[in-house]
Amino acid sequence: MADLDQSSEDVSVDSREGNNQNxxxxxxxxxxxxxxxxxxxxxxxxxxxxxxxxxRTAEEIEKYWTSRYSNSES
Structure with missing residues (x-):
């Protein structure tokens, strides 16, 4: 049980995950x-x-690409 307590302190969180919408x-x-x-x-x-x-997910990358380079499809 003591091992579980120690490992929970070592967990780091990527800053992108905390505020997904923005x-x-x-x-x-x-x-x-x-x-x-x-x-x-x-x-x-x-x-x-x-x-x-x-x-990163495939959806995030596709949305980024289409929002950034959308006029290439015109």
């Missing part, structure tokens, strides 16, 4: 660069791109 579309510069590079290689295979970015 930070969902906030991507770091490194994430943006990686998304662009992966998109150029893989196209819109969002789940494969998300697999390279810890803590």
């Amino acid at each position: 930070s969902k579309m906030e991507f770091t510069e490194d994430e943006e660069t990686l998304i662009a590079r992966m998109y150029n290689l893989l196209g819109d295979r969002w789940s494969l791109i998300a697999g390279r970015i810890p803590g």
Whole structure:
């Protein structure tokens, strides 16, 4: 039981998880660069791109991409 108490103190929380509504579309510069590079290689295979970015879902990445580059479909 003592081990359980110690391990709960060591748990860290990613700052993105605490405030999902406001930070969902906030991507770091490194994430943006990686998304662009992966998109150029893989196209819109969002789940494969998300697999390279810890803590991101395919849906988040697709929403980011379409909101950022939506006029490319016009």
